Amino acid sequence: MHLFLQLILLGSFISFNNADEIDVNGYLAYCPCMGRFGNQADHFLGALAFSKALNRTLILPPWVEYRKGEIRSRQVPFDTYFQVEPLQEYHRVILMADFMQRIAPQVWPEDKRVSFCYMERKTLAPNKASKPDCHAKDGNPFGPFWDTYNISFVDSVFYSPLNFDIHHRAMATKWQEKFPASEWPVIPFTGAPASFPVQMENRELQRYLRWSPIYDEMRHTFIKNKLPIGAFIGLHLRNGIDWVRACEHVRDSQQLFASPQCLGYNNERGSIYFELCLPSKELIIRQIKRLIKSVKQSNPKNEIRSIFVAADANHMITELNTALSRMNVSTYRLDNDDPHLDLAILGMANHFVGNCVSSFSAFVKRERDVKGLPSYFWAFPKEKERHVRAHEEL
Numbered sequence: 311m312h313l314f315l316q317l318i319l320l321g322s323f324i325s326f327n328n329a330d331e332i333d334v335n336g337y338l339a340y341c342p343c344m345g346r347f348g349n350q351a352d353h354f355l356g357a358l359a360f361s362k363a364l365n366r367t368l369i370l371p372p373w374v375e376y377r378k379g380e381i382r383s384r385q386v387p388f389d390t391y392f393q394v395e396p397l398q399e400y401h402r403v404i405l406m407a408d409f410m411q412r413i414a415p416q417v418w419p420e421d422k423r424v425s426f427c428y429m430e431r432k433t434l435a436p437n438k439a440s441k442p443d444c445h446a447k448d449g450n451p452f453g454p455f456w457d458t459y460n461i462s463f464v465d466s467v468f469y470s471p472l473n474f475d476i477h478h479r480a481m482a483t484k485w486q487e488k489f490p491a492s493e494w495p496v497i498p499f500t501g502a503p504a505s506f507p508v509q510m511e512n513r514e515l516q517r518y519l520r521w522s523p524i525y526d527e528m529r530h531t532f533i534k535n536k537l538p539i540g541a542f543i544g545l546h547l548r549n550g551i552d553w554v555r556a557c558e559h560v561r562d563s564q565q566l567f568a569s570p571q572c573l574g575y576n577n578e579r580g581s582i583y584f585e586l587c588l589p590s591k592e593l594i595i596r597q598i599k600r601l602i603k604s605v606k607q608s609n610p611k612n613e614i615r616s617i618f619v620a621a622d623a624n625h626m627i628t629e630l631n632t633a634l635s636r637m638n639v640s641t642y643r644l645d646n647d648d649p650h651l652d653l654a655i656l657g658m659a660n661h662f663v664g665n666c667v668s669s670f671s672a673f674v675k676r677e678r679d680v681k682g683l684p685s686y687f688w689a690f691p692k693e694k695e696r697h698v699r700a701h702e703e704l
């Protein structure tokens with residue numbers, strides 16, 4: 311081919327591909343391999359902050375979901391639930407499928423795919439001859455996650471003693487010095503490069519997580535078509551058997567899961583107690599009645615007309631309808647289980663009561679904080695203390 315023609319073709323190729331310019335500062339990938347949505351969302355905010363601190367493009371992983379009766383996790387594209395564009399206002403990001411299709415062939419050959427983990431991870435199928443490894447694809451969801459994009463690893467890097475706390479000790483610089491993008495164009499982490507629960511400094515990154523047009527439309531439609539006109543309270547009840555078991559750990563700890571969101575990251579507002587994790591039905595009804603009354607007093611023009619309940623097991627619809635019938639407040643839920651639609655609707659309620667220990671509730675709380683909407687937690691502050699304080703004030 312004539313050199314001239316080649317140059318023209320090359321030129322048009324480059325301009326055509328302008329949107330997919332390679333980031334010379336590199337990329338960061340990870341598997342959201344721990345927990346369900348709430349945990350993964352906490353981790354996402356940390357990973358977003360971390361990738362910005364390292365100035366690497368964040369590869370947006372799919373959400374990992376588990377369905378009853380299925381052995382392998384399902385990977386749901388990131389943008390099924392959230393928009394990509396608002397994230398770009400904060401930092402460079404790319405959907406994992408787009409990265410694999412358009413960028414990986416140029417910067418990440420199969421024989422250069424090295425997984426990153428803090429230290430050796432033991433394999434489920436030990437082989438005496440094998441050397442220390444991240445075993446990044448061992449087990450579920452690890453294998454199914456990378457398999458979704460046909461990714462395999464040829465080697466491992468242990469990054470200990472580095473960590474993800476980029477808000478302290480010049481951690482980002484240490485990463486950049488040890489793993490420069492020129493040598494490591496893609497860093498794929500075995501798990502999220504973030505802490506759980508989300509660091510306090512990263513909570514406000516929630517403002518860049520905006521529901522996808524489909525979910526935004528579905529929540530508006532539900533509120534318009536199913537709820538009576540007027541103000542409503544959103545409730546999150548976490549009461550399934552896994553939660554009842556998890557709450558037993560309250561006894562051994564100062565904090566549990568998302569509890570720093572109400573107790574404070576240094577227990578400024580107390581230590582954990584059982585009801586904070588698993589409020590009784592009586593407490594729930596007492597607290598709701600109190601909230602409805604206080605809204606009526608403080609905002610008589612916008613009285614509570616209905617309650618929307620999201621729950622993983624028991625929605626308490628009958629109990630709530632019975633208890634609130636005299637207040638002319640009716641209770642609603644989704645007809646079909648859809649955790650993300652539950653979250654999206656709770657984000658729009660006039661008032662919200664969530665479970666302080668639950669990272670599912672924490673997602674709603676952060677979204678509402680960003681919008682300036684009020685939120686409360688079951689059994690917080692502790693009822694007994696409240697009585698004592700009221701008494702002392704007299």
Ligand SMILES: Nc1nc2c(ncn2[C@@H]2O[C@H](COP(=O)(O)OP(=O)(O)O)[C@@H](O)[C@H]2O)c(=O)[nH]1
Binds near residue numbers: 346548567649669670
């Ligand atoms: N539909 C629905 N599912 C829920 C609700 N609460 C919990 N779940 C399910 O239970 C999972 C709980 O795990 P996670 O999100 O990590 O939150 P956490 O365990 O409460 O901290 C969620 O991801 C949902 O799949 C709810 O209110 N509605």
Ligand SMILES: *[C@@H]1O[C@H](CO)[C@@H](O)[C@H](O)[C@H]1NC(C)=O
Binds near residue numbers: 333334335336365
């Ligand atoms: C961060 O990366 C972007 C894109 O690669 C680059 O344009 C920018 O100069 C980098 N910033 C710093 C502070 O290195």
Ligand SMILES: *[C@@H]1O[C@H](CO)[C@@H](O)[C@H](O)[C@H]1NC(C)=O
Binds near residue numbers: 458459460
């Ligand atoms: C992965 O490989 C399989 C089999 O080679 C192929 O059918 C599939 O399309 C590939 N998927 C992706 C995302 O490349």
Ligand SMILES: *[C@@H]1O[C@H](CO)[C@@H](O)[C@H](O)[C@H]1NC(C)=O
Binds near residue numbers: 538615
């Ligand atoms: C009860 O609520 C409905 C709508 O939720 C409203 O139309 C009706 O006027 C209310 N009745 C009373 C007595 O407040």
Ligand SMILES: [Mg+2]
Binds near residue numbers: 345346349
């Ligand atoms: Mg969980």
